[in-house]
Each structure stands twice: as structure tokens, then as C-alpha cells.
Amino acid sequence: MQPSPKLRRYWRAGVGIAVAALILGACGSSTTTTTTSPVSTTHPTKPTVGGTAYWAQAPGATPNWIFPFASLSYFSVANLTQFQYLMYRPLYWFGQITTSAPTVDYSLSLANAPAWSNGDKTVTINLKGWKYSNGQTVDAQSVIFWLNMQKAEYKNWAGWAPGLFPQNVASYSATSPTSLAVTINLTSAFNPTWYLYNQLSEIDPMPQAWDITALGGKPGSGGCSAVSKGLMTGASTMAACTAVWTFDTDNNGQSKSPHMAGDEATYASNPVWQVADGPWKLKAFDATNSEATFVPNPAYSGPQKPYLTEFVELPFTSDSTEFAALEAGGTGAPQIGYIPTQDLPSWTGQPGTVGSNFAALTGKFSLVPVYDWGINYEPENFQSNTDVGGSTNAGYVFQQLYVRQALQLAIDQPAIIKAVDKGYGVPTYGPAPIFPTNTFATAAEASNPYAFNLTTAESLLRSHGWTVNPGGVDVCSKPGTASDECGANIGAGAKLQFKEVYANGTAAIAETVDLETSEWSKEGISVTATSEPFDQVIGLAAACLMNQGAKCAWEIANWGGGWVYSPDYEPTGEEIFATGAGSNSGSYNNTQNNTLIHETNVSSSSSIFDNWEIFLAKQLPVIWQPNPAAEIDEVSNSIGGVTPINALLNLTPEYWYYKS
Numbered sequence: 001m002q003p004s005p006k007l008r009r010y011w012r013a014g015v016g017i018a019v020a021a022l023i024l025g026a027c028g029s030s031t032t033t034t035t036t037s038p039v040s041t042t043h044p045t046k047p048t049v050g051g052t053a054y055w056a057q058a059p060g061a062t063p064n065w066i067f068p069f070a071s072l073s074y075f076s077v078a079n080l081t082q083f084q085y086l087m088y089r090p091l092y093w094f095g096q097i098t099t100s101a102p103t104v105d106y107s108l109s110l111a112n113a114p115a116w117s118n119g120d121k122t123v124t125i126n127l128k129g130w131k132y133s134n135g136q137t138v139d140a141q142s143v144i145f146w147l148n149m150q151k152a153e154y155k156n157w158a159g160w161a162p163g164l165f166p167q168n169v170a171s172y173s174a175t176s177p178t179s180l181a182v183t184i185n186l187t188s189a190f191n192p193t194w195y196l197y198n199q200l201s202e203i204d205p206m207p208q209a210w211d212i213t214a215l216g217g218k219p220g221s222g223g224c225s226a227v228s229k230g231l232m233t234g235a236s237t238m239a240a241c242t243a244v245w246t247f248d249t250d251n252n253g254q255s256k257s258p259h260m261a262g263d264e265a266t267y268a269s270n271p272v273w274q275v276a277d278g279p280w281k282l283k284a285f286d287a288t289n290s291e292a293t294f295v296p297n298p299a300y301s302g303p304q305k306p307y308l309t310e311f312v313e314l315p316f317t318s319d320s321t322e323f324a325a326l327e328a329g330g331t332g333a334p335q336i337g338y339i340p341t342q343d344l345p346s347w348t349g350q351p352g353t354v355g356s357n358f359a360a361l362t363g364k365f366s367l368v369p370v371y372d373w374g375i376n377y378e379p380e381n382f383q384s385n386t387d388v389g390g391s392t393n394a395g396y397v398f399q400q401l402y403v404r405q406a407l408q409l410a411i412d413q414p415a416i417i418k419a420v421d422k423g424y425g426v427p428t429y430g431p432a433p434i435f436p437t438n439t440f441a442t443a444a445e446a447s448n449p450y451a452f453n454l455t456t457a458e459s460l461l462r463s464h465g466w467t468v469n470p471g472g473v474d475v476c477s478k479p480g481t482a483s484d485e486c487g488a489n490i491g492a493g494a495k496l497q498f499k500e501v502y503a504n505g506t507a508a509i510a511e512t513v514d515l516e517t518s519e520w521s522k523e524g525i526s527v528t529a530t531s532e533p534f535d536q537v538i539g540l541a542a543a544c545l546m547n548q549g550a551k552c553a554w555e556i557a558n559w560g561g562g563w564v565y566s567p568d569y570e571p572t573g574e575e576i577f578a579t580g581a582g583s584n585s586g587s588y589n590n591t592q593n594n595t596l597i598h599e600t601n602v603s604s605s606s607s608i609f610d611n612w613e614i615f616l617a618k619q620l621p622v623i624w625q626p627n628p629a630a631e632i633d634e635v636s637n638s639i640g641g642v643t644p645i646n647a648l649l650n651l652t653p654e655y656w657y658y659k660s
Contacts, residue, residue, distance in 0.1 A: 047657035052310040053639060055653070056326070056337040057082075058631075059318045059505030060534040062290030066273055066282075067248055067261035068204040069149055072583050073539040074253070075158035077564060082313070082651040084204075086294055087276040089302075091125070091143065091203040092196065094569050095646030097304075097655060100436065102373040102569055102648045104196065107303055110138050110205060110277070114196060120189040125200070127180040130301035132207045132277045136219075140174030142205035143182045145225035147172050148233050149206070152224070152241035156252060159202050159567065161574040161581035163598065168199075177227045191604050197569040198601075209275040213247045215259065222247070264290070279306055279654040289315040294653075307641075307657035318505045326634055327360055335636035339367070341508040344632055347423040351435045355423070357634075365634040371435055373569070373647035375428045376562035376627035378500070379586035380404070384555045385546040386499070390476060390491030394498060394555045395546060398586075400487040402460045403496070404620040408450040409457035410519040413626045420511045425628040428562065430617025431573045433627075436647050440571055442610045445617045450624075457523045466496070466524075473497050474524035496525045500556035501540060504531035508628060509560040516625070527556065534559055541585040557585065562627065566648045572600040572609070577621050588621035 057063075063083035065074035068090075093108035095101070106113055115124045130138045150157055151166040172184045186195075208219035223240030226233065250262025259266040264287035267273055274281055279302060280294040292313040296306040314332075316322035319340035326337040339358055347355030357367040384394035397403055417425035426435040430445035458468050465478025465486040476486040476494040486494065502513050510531065517527045532540070541557035563583075565571045574597050575581050579589045596612035617624075630649060635642050641655040 048660045050309045051658045054312045054334045056334040057315045071156045072158040086280040087278045089278045095648040095650045100646045121186045125182045133299040134275045140179040140182045141177035145206045152238040153245045158582045161578040201567040207275045304654050306654040311653040337634045338631045344422045368633045369629040370631045372630040374564035377622035378558035379622045383546045383587045385552045390494035392491045392494035396489035406457040412452040416626045421628040425626045428624040428627050444614045469524040473526045498555045500529040502558040503534040503537045503560045543587045
């Protein structure tokens with residue numbers, strides 16, 4: 001659900017891909033879950049201590065939200081795993097340090113493996129007792145603070161989907177606020193592995209210092225972190241949580257007067273955000289460009305203290321300006337950056353392998369392709385209220401499966417990977433990632449149900465009552481709901497004429513959009529594309545209803561990265577494809593899909609997952625498009641500990657060091 005989310009934007013530290021396959025967990029009753037061996041590192045015996053490392057942010061995808069409880073507008077890799085997680089650790093850490101596997105690592109987690117009982121209807125979280133930087137223990141109160149917030153404000157949490165937390169929880173409790181155990185009773189039995197990977201994975205324990213409704217307020221005075229001994233928290237605490245959420249988030253960023261999450265200028269100066277349990281604290285944050293400077297948190301309880309004295313995230317307006325800085329080198333230039341795809345030598349090898357580097361960087365930097373644990377897509381807005389002619393809203397057109405099929409049949413994924421991604425990409429044919437290698441992607445999905453075919457696309461449109469005008473605009477000439485007519489709520493004269501907004505700053509995204517719109521034009525689907533900063537694109541592409549005016553006026557959105565399955569690590573799709581889910585950008589709505597998703601949540605059967613995956617791959621809730629390597633990174637040969645990095649795009653500079 002990151003995405004973690006979570007909506008990903010290209011990431012830029014190296015990774016060698018050798019992903020261990022995720023295995024669907026057994027659904028049988030168990031009292032404990034499996035554990036992992038302690039983390040080991042590939043560092044030299046005595047790494048150099050000290051120095052500042054500079055890391056290049058993606059163009060237009062800068063951190064702009066510090067509070068871990070985020071709505072879809074702020075639910076991005078740039079905010080979560082590349083910013084917040086440095087300071088504020090999630091309850092369970094996913095992603096290995098010595099491999100690229102997107103699996104749980106208990107040695108880096110705030111809690112030990114969850115213990116299951118009562119026929120998989122009760123789970124107990126046993127915390128390790130790590131400390132926040134102000135001395136408070138990460139205890140039951142920290143976890144219940146998050147649970148209370150989620151219960152009160154779940155519709156403002158991007159990871160929410162109907163039927164999931166808090167709806168699937170009967171109660172949660174602890175014997176005292178300072179206890180290191182929290183017990184959660186579920187409404188029914190769930191697959192323990194799924195519940196760990198897609199529900200407990202979302203919890204970010206929060207310090208009492210955040211439980212306030214005014215600057216300088218006494219920690220806990222807001223009343224949201226109240227601990228109940230047995231029953232779900234009551235109405236008074238829920239009201240308190242709403243007040244705390246409104247204050248902490250500046251009402252979801254709509255106001256900056258309280259100087260909290262909506263006010264980037266005070267991120268480094270507000271003492272509230274200095275209360276951290278991660279390995280880093282924020283030293284400086286430039287609100288004009290989102291440059292962030294971190295220093296080690298001396299109170300960090302985890303196994304890896306930073307070697308570096310400072311870590312700096314550098315902003316860039318475009319991939320070309322970043323690459324120029326990388327080539328120029330010198331003081332303040334990034335040591336961990338990325339090469340624009342247009343400057344990359346083409347490669348015909350298999351995903352996970354690497355070709356030649358850019359000549360001017362050879363010997364100074366190592367070329368490292370990063371492939372994420374995710375899929376790439378662009379959502380159509382099924383509730384779009386813009387008029388496309390014939391008194392027809394665009395959303396009604398997108399609701400027709402044959403229209404979505406015609407759009408998908410014009411996406412030549414292998415050609416885009418070759419021409420735009422220079423061979424460093426993998427296709428997306430459905431909701432499960434094709435790569436890194438895993439047990440989820442079925443042969444049926446991998447075979448591509450909608451291989452590029454403009455002839456078939458045109459036939460579909462003609463057979464459903466459209467006059468096809470290649471190079472022009474198709475027009476509905478046969479309105480109605482019969483099988484050979486345009487479909488429900490589509491009037492005579494409606495046009496296949498849409499607008500798309502895409503993320504700027506990266507040439508590869510613009511090139512992909514150009515190729516797609518060109519092919520659509522050949523079948524008479526006219527799409528006018530304009531670019532905006534990444535943060536604005538994901539802010540625009542939010543679920544809505546047709547009667548909500550300008551909020552629902554968007555039609556197609558393309559932020560260039562789709563979804564990284566984090567913190568919804570099992571790719572069961574409830575956060576992005578279930579009806580009403582917090583990150584279901586296009587408001588896709590299908591009852592059978594909802595039923596199949598629920599079945600994947602409660603059962604460990606691979607056949608149940610396969611049924612859902614194949615169904616959704618063919619139903620096209622979004623437009624599937626190629627998933628380029630999350631970044632083609634350039635890692636300075638003077639810096640160690642950067643690789644390998646897991647496929648979840650976690651940023652862990654505490655392991656980085658200068659080579660002596």
C-alpha cells in the first residue's frame with residue numbers, strides 16, 4: 001500500500017536484482033509466524049566514518065509531506081520510503097539489506113514476529129522497546145495512537161479499502177500504555193501472511209508528542225493516544241483523533257496556519273517533527289525546492305547506526321539538469337544519481353542485467369538498473385464529468401470495457417521498452433508484477449491478453465456503434481445499450497476525445513506519452529496531453545464522484561510510475577482496485593473484482609489469486625503500460641554500502657560509507 005504506495009516516482013540508488021519469490025502464507029491456525037535470520041552486511045570491517053553523501057531526487061517528485069498518516073495526494077515513494085522512513089520507522093520493516101527481496105526483516109522492525117491464535121482471528125504484536133529521540137519508548141500507546149487515528153480518519157488514509165482495517169477489527173487493546181504488547185481481535189479469520197504483509201505492514205507507531213491540538217501542547221493532551229483495556233476505542237477518543245489529525249495535517253494540507261504537515265518551511269524547526277525513532281533526524285528543509293538534509297539520530301535503537309555525518313537529498317527540475325551536475329562533479333554534486341534514459345546506451349539483455357555505461361562516467365560511477373516491486377499504469381477516471389459531446393460525460397465512455405480494450409490494444413509495450421527505455425524495462429499486463437521473478441504472475445497474464453493490434457481495436461469500436469475516423473476523432477453514431485451500440489449514457493455525437501495530464505521533468509515519460517497518443521490517433525481516439533509536476537498529477541488523480549464539479553474534471557492521469565506494492569507487499573490489489581479504496585484513483589467499481597480480492601485476503605490458495613489476477617488483467621481497471629527500471633542509477637565508486645537495495649525502493653543511507 002505504498003503507494004506505500006506508494007505511487008512511485010523513479011528512485012535512484014543501485015540495486016542488483018535477485019528477488020526471492022514471495023510465497024502465499026498458509027491459512028491454517030498458527031500461534032507464531034516464521035522469523036528471519038539477523039541482518040548481515042557486506043561492509044568492510046572498519047568503514048570510514050564521517051562525510052556527507054548527496055543523493056539526487058527525481059525531477060518534480062520531491063518530498064512535501066512529513067506526517068506518516070497520508071492521503072492519496074501525498075502517498076508517494078518520495079514522501080514515504082525516501083523521506084519519512086528515514087526518521088519514523090514502520091512497525092514492520094520490509095525489504096532486505098543484503099538482497100533485493102521485498103520480504104519482512106524482523107531485525108529492522110520495531111516489533112518481533114506477530115503471534116497468532118484463536119484460529120487466526122487474534123494477533124498479538126510484541127514490541128522490542130526501542131526509543132524515540134526524546135526518550136519515550138515505542139510502546140503499546142505508540143501503536144494504539146496509530147490504530148485510533150486510523151479508526152477515526154481511515155478515509156483520509158491512502159491505504160484504506162472497504163472491509164479492511166478498521167472494518168475487519170473487532171477490538172484492540174493493551175494492559176497499559178507502557179506495555180510492549182498489543183492484541184488485535186479480528187472479525188473473522190484471515191490469511192496470516194496477507195495480514196502481516198498488507199495490514200500490520202501499514203502501522204507506523206507515533207510518539208505522544210504528536211498527540212496535540214496546539215503548538216507547545218503537552219504530549220498526549222490531544223487524547224488520541226488513549227489506551228483501552230478491552231473494547232474498541234469509543235466516540236470521545238474518535239472525536240479527539242479527528243481534532244489531532246486536523247491539527248497535525250493542517251487539515252490535509254489545506255491550511256498552514258498551525259505550522260504542521262502542511263507547512264514545509266517549518267519541517268526542520270518544529271520540535272514536534274524532531275521526535276524520531278529512525279536512524280536519521282531532519283537538520284534542514286528548503287521549502288522552495290524540497291532539499292532535505294539529515295543528520296544521525298544518536299538515540300536510534302536499531303542495529304545500524306549511520307556512518308555518514310550528513311545525508312542530503314538534492315532536488316532537480318529535470319533529468320537533464322541532474323545529469324549535468326553528475327557529470328560536472330565537484331562539491332555538492334550527487335554521488336548517487338541517475339542517468340536520463342535518452343543518454344543511456346541501449347541494452348538487449350534480460351531484466352536485472354546491465355550493459356555499457358555512459359562513456360564520460362565510466363570508471364567514476366557504476367551503472368545500476370533498479371527494478372521495483374510494482375506495476376505501471378495510467379488510470380482513466382470512471383467518474384469524469386467532462387463533456388465529450390452528445391451530452392456524454394467522459395466517465396461513461398471509460399465505463400465501457402470495449403473502449404478500454406481499444407485503448408489497451410494500442411499500447412505497444414515491447415516497442416516502448418526498446419525505443420524509450422533502451423531495453424531497461426518490463427511489461428505490465430495485469431495487477432501482478434512480471435518482474436522481479438515471483439510466484440504471483442501467472443502464465444496467462446504474462447502472455448499479454450491485449451497484445452498490440454490496431455486492427456482489432458478499430459473493429460471493436462465499429463462493432464459497438466462508432467464511426468471510426470483514423471487520424472481524426474471517432475463519433476458515436478449508434479447510441480443505445482444493445483451489444484452493437486455505444487453503451488449506457490453515451491449519446492449520439494459523443495466523441496472519443498480525451499485529455500491526459502502526465503508528470504513532467506523526465507523525457508522518457510513524455511516520449512512514452514507521445515508514442516501512446518500517436519497510436520491512439522491511428523484508431524481515431526484523440527488524446528491531448530499536457531504536463532504538470534509529479535506532485536500535482538497525483539494530487540489531481542484522486543477518486544471522486546461525477547457530481548463533485550472541478551474535482552472530477554480529470555480524464556486520464558499518468559504520473560509515470562503506477563504503483564509500488566509497499567506497504568501492501570502482497571500484490572492483492574485491495575488498495576488500488578477495490579471499490580472505494582483510498583488509492584483507487586479512477587474510481588473503478590466491479591462487484592466480482594471485490595469478491596475475488598476478498599478471497600485472496602482470507603485464503604492462501606494460489607488458484608484463488610490466479611483467478612483474480614486473470615480476471616482483472618482482462619477487465620482493464622486502468623491502462624497497463626511498460627514498467628521501466630525504476631531508475632538507471634549511477635553510484636559513485638567512492639561510496640560503499642549502497643548496493644544491493646531491495647525492490648521496494650527503500651532508502652537506507654545509514655548503511656552508506658566513504659571507501660578509504
